[in-house]
Amino acid sequence: MANIKIPESKIEELRGICKKFNNDSGELINVLHSAQVLFGYLPAEVQELIAEELNVSVAHVYGVVTFYSFFSMLPKGRHPISICMGTACYVRGAEKVLEEFKRLLKVKVGETTDDGKFSLSCLRCVGACGLAPVVTIGERVYGRVAAEDVKKILGEY
Amino acid sequence: MEIVKLIIDDKPVVVEKGTTILDAAKTIGVKVPSLCYMKLEDMNFENKPGGCRICVVEVEGRRNLAPACKTECDEGMVVKTHTVRVVNARRTVMELILSDHPAECLTCAKSGECELQTMAQNLGIREIHFKGEQSKYKGDKSPAIIREMDKCIMCRRCETACNDVQTVGVLSAINRGFNAVVAPAFEMDLDHSTCTYCGQCVAVCPTGALTERDYTWKVIEALVDPEKIVIVQTAPAVRAALGESFGMEPGTLVTGKMAAALRKLGFDYVFDTDFAADLTIMEEGAEILDRLGRFLNGDKEVKLPILTSCCPGWVNFLEHHFPEMKDIPSTAKSPQQMFGAIAKSYFAEQLQVPREKLMVVSVMPCLAKKYECTRPEFSVNGDPDVNVSISTRELAQLIRNANLDFKSLPDEEFDNPLGASTGASVIFGTTGGVIEAAVRTAYELFTQKQLEKVDFEELRGMDGIRQATVDFNGLPINIGIAHGLGNARKLLEDIKAGKSTFHAIEIMACPGGCIGGGGQPYHHGDVEILRKRQRAIYQEDAGKPIRKSHENPYIKKLYEEYLGKPLSDKSHELLHTHYFDKKKKVEINH
Numbered sequence: 001m002a003n004i005k006i007p008e009s010k011i012e013e014l015r016g017i018c019k020k021f022n023n024d025s026g027e028l029i030n031v032l033h034s035a036q037v038l039f040g041y042l043p044a045e046v047q048e049l050i051a052e053e054l055n056v057s058v059a060h061v062y063g064v065v066t067f068y069s070f071f072s073m074l075p076k077g078r079h080p081i082s083i084c085m086g087t088a089c090y091v092r093g094a095e096k097v098l099e100e101f102k103r104l105l106k107v108k109v110g111e112t113t114d115d116g117k118f119s120l121s122c123l124r125c126v127g128a129c130g131l132a133p134v135v136t137i138g139e140r141v142y143g144r145v146a147a148e149d150v151k152k153i154l155g156e157y
Numbered sequence: 158m159e160i161v162k163l164i165i166d167d168k169p170v171v172v173e174k175g176t177t178i179l180d181a182a183k184t185i186g187v188k189v190p191s192l193c194y195m196k197l198e199d200m201n202f203e204n205k206p207g208g209c210r211i212c213v214v215e216v217e218g219r220r221n222l223a224p225a226c227k228t229e230c231d232e233g234m235v236v237k238t239h240t241v242r243v244v245n246a247r248r249t250v251m252e253l254i255l256s257d258h259p260a261e262c263l264t265c266a267k268s269g270e271c272e273l274q275t276m277a278q279n280l281g282i283r284e285i286h287f288k289g290e291q292s293k294y295k296g297d298k299s300p301a302i303i304r305e306m307d308k309c310i311m312c313r314r315c316e317t318a319c320n321d322v323q324t325v326g327v328l329s330a331i332n333r334g335f336n337a338v339v340a341p342a343f344e345m346d347l348d349h350s351t352c353t354y355c356g357q358c359v360a361v362c363p364t365g366a367l368t369e370r371d372y373t374w375k376v377i378e379a380l381v382d383p384e385k386i387v388i389v390q391t392a393p394a395v396r397a398a399l400g401e402s403f404g405m406e407p408g409t410l411v412t413g414k415m416a417a418a419l420r421k422l423g424f425d426y427v428f429d430t431d432f433a434a435d436l437t438i439m440e441e442g443a444e445i446l447d448r449l450g451r452f453l454n455g456d457k458e459v460k461l462p463i464l465t466s467c468c469p470g471w472v473n474f475l476e477h478h479f480p481e482m483k484d485i486p487s488t489a490k491s492p493q494q495m496f497g498a499i500a501k502s503y504f505a506e507q508l509q510v511p512r513e514k515l516m517v518v519s520v521m522p523c524l525a526k527k528y529e530c531t532r533p534e535f536s537v538n539g540d541p542d543v544n545v546s547i548s549t550r551e552l553a554q555l556i557r558n559a560n561l562d563f564k565s566l567p568d569e570e571f572d573n574p575l576g577a578s579t580g581a582s583v584i585f586g587t588t589g590g591v592i593e594a595a596v597r598t599a600y601e602l603f604t605q606k607q608l609e610k611v612d613f614e615e616l617r618g619m620d621g622i623r624q625a626t627v628d629f630n631g632l633p634i635n636i637g638i639a640h641g642l643g644n645a646r647k648l649l650e651d652i653k654a655g656k657s658t659f660h661a662i663e664i665m666a667c668p669g670g671c672i673g674g675g676g677q678p679y680h681h682g683d684v685e686i687l688r689k690r691q692r693a694i695y696q697e698d699a700g701k702p703i704r705k706s707h708e709n710p711y712i713k714k715l716y717e718e719y720l721g722k723p724l725s726d727k728s729h730e731l732l733h734t735h736y737f738d739k740k741k742k743v744e745i746n747h
Contacts, residue, residue: 059329062331062343067332
């Protein structure tokens, strides 16, 4: 994460987001939502810029970002992997699938691989319980995934 | 004004609507124990997150106990502050807090001054029935402040001090649940943040989570080193507070006892920062008159108002938050640094020893001074002008270490030449004092007339922002005073907006000025202590035979023998500095 800087092209867009919310510090959460859509995550530089625009301390912005699990300071991988931990998937062994992804990618939930290829997260139910356990990678949905299948799935990317 | 009547502990109470149970109870002499709650009257400091739950009381008709600090009084309320249920709840709450607190009281820097420890004692906790996970957080050791967040109880007082009072905004609660901790943005260490080291977070922390960086051992090592000549300088505000550490009444002046104690500790020369404060006035006063003179002659380039520069917390604030104004303050160094520069040049030459042989120790009411003496511009070939800065509290610790009976020490004098001072230098220790000292000298130099009265009552007081106009023989000089960085910010914003009509402004980072410094004995929320220290400072000034800096005979001698005159080349070399732009810039990838 250390060397990631904001691309210049997106700075005006970010300032525009702040302006849309009247640079009002009370709108911090909404600004952060929009900024995360724009960048995919909320790196330190984005938080610093938002703090400057909304005239609040960076510590305050960081406090809000770390309070809500929706906000992420880590960039998503090129292929974001989500494992469904909803009831149906869970009882059909989603946890074992997750463990296998963690083992093979050497990352924890919420992290991205060093090469930026994959990121790993969990979600609750994608509405395809009949296919449990379900894994999504990008837009693609994999059903009835077993731990043994994980290696082959990753090999597709 | 709407009033409400209620009963607290069987006594009728009448209070204004909106008053909390905690405050209402105080009016009848009932002190409900509280921990996270803290209010500093007149200082824009009220911390009541209602988080610790120690102050719970029983309210008739309510199922749950109510936190007294957050619950407003209602008409007809019946409150009991000391029932078995209340006491049991408080003990449970305390045990839960302690279950996630390291039991290191014997070796903790805060032991004896810790509000958590006192509360646990008062509640008679002898056993902790809850066992569970302990918070672990990385240590953070800056040159001035140490953070040990394992000891934090999340009272949030430090955040209130940093954000509401000082508007520095370094600290915030981050993460959530068990992982929540108070930290700077991105969990960086303080020395990477925009912290000013004012130490007001340390001043209000109830536990050992925030303490000063302790340098007493470095001092002891120097004192026992036969190769070193160890010189000590003591800031004005120290003498008005040190006695508190030995059970003396707040506001007791202990100047003579302090000098005696320092001599007994083994310092070779017991000098006074007050001497350097007089020197500061000579330089800063000359600068004020210089800028004023140029302004009156129609010079459009001249920067007015001039801002005082003796407070390193304020200088840090300027460099981090208002770097675009860095050419506005006086370039005069702080008295601590002026003292160091003169001790290691003028005085070293008098002793005919190389400067490296001298060890200069400062005793300060301040934590920012610890950082200030590490600034590279204040050293010569790696040898700092001031080697070590210790706080008032650390001096008290040294005195206890040495087993001195402080209260019964006889009064002694400072050594000369760097121990001689005037009343003008003493008042540096309180808000309004620096500018009053400057006015005393600037007035006489500007008007060539003797002041009939040296006391400028209009500059004194405790209001956060004060202003007064002083008549310089027909020329009205507008003076502003701010203490507490939040108040300073207001005056700075005005200057930035071109709205300021002041000629000179005094700024002190800490509420009350140095008497309320982050290195002073803990006030534990009692603001009256600061007022008593302030009275002591003015009392010391009034008792001084000489009360104007330019009349200090040793200052005159220093200029005759060494510096020439104020703002001379030699003065600039030794006594003046410059400021840096330390504002964090957002890094952009082009």
